Amino acid sequence: MMKTDAATVKQVTADWAQVFDGFDIWRPLRLLRRIGPLLQGITLDRSTSGDAYFPTAHIHALARPFPVVSLTLGQRVASKSGMPEAIRFTDHAEDYLGAARRLAGQARLSLDVPPTVGDVVTELRAFAVAQHGMGSWPAVGEVEDSVLISSASGDGDLAEEGLQFARDLVRKWPKHRLPLDWVGEEVWITSLSKKAGNAEDLRAIVESQVRAHKLAEVRQS
Structure with a gap:
């Protein structure tokens, strides 16, 4: 893997x-x-060779313990051909503004005006439906996140809608x-419903995850 010096990485991040x-x-x-019980992020994901990065929009739910900040709903900026676009660190100064405009235009969730929790839930559900439609792996984590962040944000109706969505999709x-x-359909739904029914516990998990990932300085939108 090619080593990119720290000064270059710092400048790219700042830009x-x-x-x-x-x-x-x-x-x-x-x-x-930070948007309540979740994070929205832009990650400049290094290429395997280390000499380039893929601008990637994503979210991460804080309503359950997780060891890293994930790239849930990860969406890399795409070129005109539809392929993920890598920006070489050596070409960053010439290419990043165009890539940033394309990422903003392509992102499922706004990178300008912060999306609402409801917006994120809609995208998580859409992703789960699309995964099923393609015959791909079931989006268990995304469905769970859609329910838990709804409850943690204080929207019990949205959480209940999410539980019904989970019941329908799991079948x-x-x-x-x-x-x-x-663990099985019934055990999964029962466990998810129990977690969603205790918003205070979920909010405590959110705050513990903020501390664990050192997110205190990240602004809340």
Whole structure:
């Protein structure tokens, strides 16, 4: 892997933060903003070779313990051909503004005006439906996140809608595509419903995740 010097990484991160000034620099090549019980991010995801990066919009739910800030709903900027577009660090100064405009235009969730929790839930559900339609792996985590962030944000009606969505979708998931540790339809729904029913516990998890990932300086939108 080619080594990119720290000064270059710092400058690249600062340039993207200047374009998307509603986000804060969390770590090198990672920008975040907090929207209640979730994070919205722009990650400059390094290529395997290390000499380029893929601008990637994503979210991360804070309503359950997780060891890293994930790239849930990850969406890399696409070129005209539809392929993910890599920006070489050596070409960054010439290419990043165009890539930033394209990412903003292509992103499912606004990178300008902060999306609402409801907006994020809509996209999580749409992703789960699309995964099923393509015959891909069931979006168990995304469905769980859609319910838990709804409850943690104080929207019990949205959480209940999410539980009904989960009940309807789980019946359609092919058993052979479910995780190896799958506990079964009824146990999963019962557990998810119990978690969603205790918003205070979920908010405590959110705050513990803020501390664990050192997010205190990330602005809330």
